[in-house]
Structure formats: C-alpha cells, structure tokens
Amino acid sequence: PLALAGESRNTVGGYVSARADYEQLTLQANARYDKHDEYDNYNTWSLSSQYHFSQNYSAYMSVGTGFKAPSYSSLTTNPDLEPEESTNYEVGMSGVTSLVGWRVSVYKNEVENLNIYYSGPNGGFGQTYNVDADIEGIELQATFDTGFIHHTLLAEFKDHTDARGTQLARRAKENFKWLTEASLGDFDFALTYIYTGKRLDLPTENLTSDDYLPATSLWDGAISYWVADNIALRARVDNLLDEEYETAKGYRSPGRTFFATATIDF
Numbered sequence: 001p002l003a004l005a006g007e008s009r010n011t012v013g014g015y016v017s018a019r020a021d022y023e024q025l026t027l028q029a030n031a032r033y034d035k036h037d038e039y040d041n042y043n044t045w046s047l048s049s050q051y052h053f054s055q056n057y058s059a060y061m062s063v064g065t066g067f068k069a070p071s072y073s074s075l076t077t078n079p080d081l082e083p084e085e086s087t088n089y090e091v092g093m094s095g096v097t098s099l100v101g102w103r104v105s106v107y108k109n110e111v112e113n114l115n116i117y118y119s120g121p122n123g124g125f126g127q128t129y130n131v132d133a134d135i136e137g138i139e140l141q142a143t144f145d146t147g148f149i150h151h152t153l154l155a156e157f158k159d160h161t162d163a164r165g166t167q168l169a170r171r172a173k174e175n176f177k178w179l180t181e182a183s184l185g186d187f188d189f190a191l192t193y194i195y196t197g198k199r200l201d202l203p204t205e206n207l208t209s210d211d212y213l214p215a216t217s218l219w220d221g222a223i224s225y226w227v228a229d230n231i232a233l234r235a236r237v238d239n240l241l242d243e244e245y246e247t248a249k250g251y252r253s254p255g256r257t258f259f260a261t262a263t264i265d266f
Contacts, residue, residue, distance in 0.1 A: 009036070009037055009038055009069075010037045011034060011035065011036050011037070011069075012034070012035045013032060013033060013034040013035070014032070014033045015030070015031070015032045015033075016030070016031050016032075017029070017030045017031075018030075024051055024052040024053070025049065025050070025051050025052075026049065026050045026051075026052075027047075027048075027049050028046075028047070028048045028049070029045070029046070029047050029048075030045060030046045030047075030064070031043070031044070031045045032044045032045070034067060036069060036083075038069070039069055039082075039083045042067040042083075042085075044064070044065045044066055044067050045064060045065055046062060046063065046064025046065070047062065047063055047064065048060065048061065048062035048063075048064075049061055049062075056095050056096040056097075057093070057094070057095035057096075058093070058094055058095070059091075059092070059093045059094075060090075060091070060092055060093075060094075061090065061091040061092075062088075062089070062090045062091075063087070063088065063089050063090075064087075064088050065085070065086065065087050065088070066084075066085070066086040066087075066088065067083055067084070067085055067086075068083060068084040068086075068115075069083045070082075070083065070084075070115050070128075071115070074115050074117070074128040075128075077117070077125075077126065077127045077128045078127050078128045078129065081113075081115055081128060081130055082113040082130050083113060084111060084112070084113050084114055084115060085111070085112045085113060086109055086110060086111045086112070087109075087110045088107065088108070088109045088110075089107060089108045089109075090105055090106070090107040090108075091105070091106055091107075092104055092105030092106065092139075099144060099145070100142055100143070100144045101142065101143040101144070102140075102141065102142045102143075103139075103140070103141040104138070104139070104140055104141075105138070105139045106137070106138050106139075107135075107136070107137055107138075107139075108134070108135070108136045109134070109135040109136075110132075110134055111132065111133045111134070111135070112132050113130040113131075113132070114130070114131050114132065114133045114162065114168075115128050115129075115130065116128065116129055116131050116133075116162060116168070116169065116203065117129075117169070117202060117203075118202070118203050118204060118205070119202045119203070119204045120204075126202070126204075131162040131163050131164065132162065132163040133160065133161065133162040133163065133168060134159075134160070134161065135158065135159075135160040135168070136158070136159045136160070137156060137157060137158035137159065137160075138156070138157050139154070139155070139156045140153075140154070140155040140156075141153065141154050141155075148182055148183065148184065149180055149181070149182045150180070150181045150182065151178070151179070151180055152177075152178070152179040152180075152181075153176075153177070153178055154175075154176065154177040154178075154179075155174075155175070155176050155177075156174070156175040156176075157173065157174055158171065158172070158173050158174075158175075159173065160173075162203075166200070166203045166207070167199070167200045167203075168200070168203075169200055169201065169202050169203060170199055170200070170201060170202075170213070170247070170248065171199055171200075172196045172197035172198065172199040172215070173197050173198075173199070174195070174197035175194075175195065175196055175197065176193075176194070176195040177192070177193065177194050177195075178192070178193040179191075179192050180192075186225055186226045186227075187223060187224065187225055187226075188223070188224040188226075189221075189222070189223055190221065190222040190223075191219070191220070191221050191222075192219065192220045192221075193217070193218070193219055194216075194217075194218045194220070195215065195216070195217050195218075196215060196216045196218075197215050198212055198213065198214055198215045199212065199213050200212055200213075201213050201248060201249040202249070213246060213247075213248075213249070214245075216243065216245040217243065218238075218239055218240075218241075218243060218245075219239075219240040219241055220236070220237065220238050220239070220240060221236070221237045221240050222234065222235065222236040222237070223235050223236075230264060230265040230266070231262070231263070231264050231265075232262070232263050233260075233261075233262050234259075234260070234261045234262070234263070235258070235259065235260050235261075236258070236259040236260075237256065237257070237258055237259075238254070238256070238257045238259070239253070239254065239255055239256050239257060240256065241256075242255045242256040243255075
C-alpha cells in the first residue's frame with residue numbers, strides 16, 4: 001500500500017454565480033475553477049432554469065459538471081487513481097393540486113473514473129478502481145394534511161450500474177419515506193417510516209446472494225413538550241420496533257435507542 005503519512009495537498013478555487021429573472025422565467029449560471037496541486041486544473045459549471053406557469057405550477061431543468069479528487073483512503077489501495085468527472089442532468093415539475101403539494105424530478109448522472117472499491121477473494125482486502133458509471137432515477141414527493149396531521153411522502157427509484165453492469169455499492173434501487181407531524185396544544189409529535197431496498201454491500205469479481213444487504217423497514221418517533229415559548233423538553237426513539245439490520249456487512253446497527261434533551265433559547 002502507498003504510505004501517505006505526512007503528505008498534504010493544496011487546492012485553490014474560485015466560484016462565480018449569476019441569476020436573472022424575466023417575468024415567469026428564472027435563469028441561473030454557476031462556474032468554478034479549481035487548481036489542484038496533484039490533478040492539474042479543472043473547470044466545472046452548471047446551468048439551470050425554472051418557469052412558473054402559474055402561482056401553483058412550475059417546471060425546471062438543470063445541467064452541470066463535477067470533479068472529485070480521490071480520497072487518501074482510496075489511494076492507499078491504488079495510488080494510480082484518477083479523479084472522478086461527471087455530467088449531471090435533471091428535469092422536474094412541481095405544483096399544488098387539490099390541496100396536495102407535489103414534485104416530480106428525473107435525473108441522469110454520467111460519471112467517468114468513479115472510485116469504486118472491490119473486495120478481494122473471500123472477503124479479503126481489495127482495491128479501489130476507476131470505473132465509468134451511469135446513475136438514473138426518478139424522485140416523487142407529495143405533501144398534504146389530514147386534520148391536524150401533516151404528511152410528507154417521498155419515493156425514489158434508481159438504476160445505477162458501473163461499466164461492468166454491477167450495481168453500485170450500498171445504494172438501493174428503491175427508497176421510500178413517510179413523515180407525519182402534528183401539534184396538539186403544547187406538544188409536537190413526529191413519526192417516520194423509512195424503507196430501504198435490497199442493495200449490494202461491496203462489489204466483487206464473482207457476486208453471490210451473500211454479497212447483498214436485505215431491505216430494511218424502520219420506524220422512528222419523537223415528541224416535544226413546550227414548557228414555555230423558549231423552553232422545550234424533547235424525547236426521541238430510533239428504530240422503534242427494534243429491527244436487526246446492517247448498513248454494511250459485519251456492522252450491525254443499534255437496536256431501539258432512546259434520546260432525551262432539553263433546550264432553552266435566550
């Protein structure tokens with residue numbers, strides 16, 4: 001492995017942004033220059049626009065580029081890594097229909113030289129490689145009220161593979177979230193449900209079913225009591241149903257966990 005102790009890097013960057021509004025149309029442009037002492041100079045940019053059809057409906061689109069230097073931990077396994085470079089596209093619409101707020105967005109990210117760690121044989125030490133990858137997805141969001149309870153629903157569907165056709169590490173293809181919030185007198189309540197789909201832990205040369213993490217369903221709850229306008233007592237429970245799950249192979253996440261805090265604003 002490459003010895004990195006005592007090494008340092010210097011990066012100097014500059015950033016400019018401009019915005020223009022023309023009645024119902026908003027335009028924005030951003031540009032960034034980075035001078036990296038190891039990976040030369042990079043110019044990245046983004047362009048975006050939003051058009052308001054009416055007070056309740058709008059559409060937007062954006063395109064941009066990105067640059068990311070390899071981390072020191074990745075370089076310890078492969079000192080010849082190249083920086084990641086990406087081009088990102090997104091289009092979407094948002095609005096309010098029949099008291100339901102909604103947003104739909106579709107995106108595509110094309111990444112060159114994505115730094116991906118591949119495990120070694122039998123789970124041994126592996127190496128980080130540069131691999132091209134495509135990430136495509138759609139995100140849906142809806143907000144609405146039922147009585148005094150406010151709901152936020154989120155859904156994301158992703159297709160993400162590297163140039164070898166392997167699913168990217170630790171990224172689910174489906175993610176769902178349901179957040180409910182309510183206030184009753186001096187009490188605030190919140191209940192959250194999060195579903196994370198089946199996902200690959202770390203890619204290997206020969207994948208098996210054991211290399212995947214199963215889908216998880218988690219509930220979290222919270223309550224706040226306002227003693228005064230500036231004093232609140234809060235309690236939270238994560239993993240309410242005490243589910244057993246892992247975010248990475250061999251690293252079991254905490255079971256049911258309780259938190260209590262008190263805050264005073266001056």
